Amino acid sequence: MDNALGAAPSEMWVDRRGAKRVVEMQVLVLGYPRTGTSSIRDALQILGYNEVHHMLSAFINPLEAELWLEALEAKECGEIWGREKWDSLLGHCQAITTTTTKAMDNALGAAPSEMWVDRRGAKRVVEMQVLVLGYPRTGTSSIRDALQILGYNEVHHMLSAFINPPEAELWLEALEAKERGEIWGREQWDSLLGHCQAVTDAPSVCFSEALIATYPDAKVVLTNRDPDRWWGSFSTTILPWMQSRWYGLTAYLDPQVSGRLVPMTRRVVSALLGDLATLTEDRAKTAFNDHYERVRALVPKERLLEYEVSQGWEPLCEFLGREVPKEAFPRVNDAAQFQERLDKAIRSIVATFVVRKVVPAVVLTAAAAVAWYWTRGRF
Numbered sequence: 001m002d003n004a005l006g007a008a009p010s011e012m013w014v015d016r017r018g019a020k021r022v023v024e025m026q027v028l029v030l031g032y033p034r035t036g037t038s039s040i041r042d043a044l045q046i047l048g049y050n051e052v053h054h055m056l057s058a059f060i061n062p063l064e065a066e067l068w069l070e071a072l073e074a075k076e077c078g079e080i081w082g083r084e085k086w087d088s089l090l091g092h093c094q095a096i097t098t099t100t101t102k103a104m105d106n107a108l109g110a111a112p113s114e115m116w117v118d119r120r121g122a123k124r125v126v127e128m129q130v131l132v133l134g135y136p137r138t139g140t141s142s143i144r145d146a147l148q149i150l151g152y153n154e155v156h157h158m159l160s161a162f163i164n165p166p167e168a169e170l171w172l173e174a175l176e177a178k179e180r181g182e183i184w185g186r187e188q189w190d191s192l193l194g195h196c197q198a199v200t201d202a203p204s205v206c207f208s209e210a211l212i213a214t215y216p217d218a219k220v221v222l223t224n225r226d227p228d229r230w231w232g233s234f235s236t237t238i239l240p241w242m243q244s245r246w247y248g249l250t251a252y253l254d255p256q257v258s259g260r261l262v263p264m265t266r267r268v269v270s271a272l273l274g275d276l277a278t279l280t281e282d283r284a285k286t287a288f289n290d291h292y293e294r295v296r297a298l299v300p301k302e303r304l305l306e307y308e309v310s311q312g313w314e315p316l317c318e319f320l321g322r323e324v325p326k327e328a329f330p331r332v333n334d335a336a337q338f339q340e341r342l343d344k345a346i347r348s349i350v351a352t353f354v355v356r357k358v359v360p361a362v363v364l365t366a367a368a369a370v371a372w373y374w375t376r377g378r379f
Contacts, residue, residue: 027052133205
């Protein structure tokens with residue numbers, strides 16, 4: 001799932017070789033590390049620059065490190081990189097800065113805590129263009145990567161909240177407000193999603209009606225799947241995770257990250273399917289089908305694409321008005337990958353807790369016992 005240096009989950013790594021510039025480079029922060037570069041990175045993000053490259057960006061996306069190493073080796077050899085190469089590496093950035101700040105992380109994929117962004121009160125800085133409103137396990141990870149390849153920056157997905165755990169609190173507030181019958185307005189959604197040009201997966205899909213109303217000019221993609229196959233995938237991946245006692249335990253072992261994510265993710269699945277304790281296959285499929293009918297009823301046909309990721313690039317690009325990329329359509333996050341990441345994440349969280357909390361306590365207790373016994377023996 002992750003490593004202690006702060007890397008995002010590997011399925012979110014982006015190979016930037018051959019990438020093109022998708023936003024204008026506007027600011028170059030060229031001071032040495034330890035001259036406030038982390039602070040100015042955060043300041044630029046608050047001012048609406050999306051995205052600001054920083055040393056931790058390479059920590060989160062380790063594939064970048066290889067390109068930076070190539071750039072350094074080229075410089076040592078006296079070679080000069082041209083615009084094409086720099087756009088490949090930095091074409092998704094509006095600003096750059098650097099730092100050597102320590103990066104620590106949690107096994108669920110959270111970025112280093114100094115990179116977390118509190119989005120309360122944030123404003124919209126890019127136009128919302130695409131709402132992907134299919135249920136989880138209908139190819140939402142693959143279409144996230146596809147939209148990124150097509151130049152949509154940034155695409156919100158459940159893993160976005162895993163990388164930036166403070167978001168989970170806002171999503172939980174939105175879910176609780178919905179349960180009370182309250183409707184969030186444009187200002188609240190822009191605060192949470194103002195940095196995004198597209199959304200896919202949960203939690204966004206829980207608010208399909210609200211997002212369609214809030215962003216009436218956005219195109220809607222309804223990722224779909226045969227209900228039987230969808231249930232076969234969902235019931236062997238996400239559902240056991242939500243019902244797992246080990247997953248619940250991680251909220252207590254890791255309150256800063258898992259403690260935010262576990263309540264939100266469980267509430268999301270309940271919002272989609274109802275009470276997990278009494279959930280049946282029939283009820284889940286009914287909720288699934290009802291959701292698709294509601295979206296179809298709300299969105300004019302000219303703004304709606306019903307889509308399965310097995311169809312590849314052509315229908316998606318035609319609908320969005322984008323050229324078909326040369327690279328293959330991404331296929332990520334199948335059931336086996338999902339389960340492997342989950343098992344590894346839970347083991348890592350438990351092991352980290354044992355190393356950080358249990359072992360020191362045992363050592364301290366043993367040392368105290370030895371000291372007591374030694375003192376008692378002497379006196």
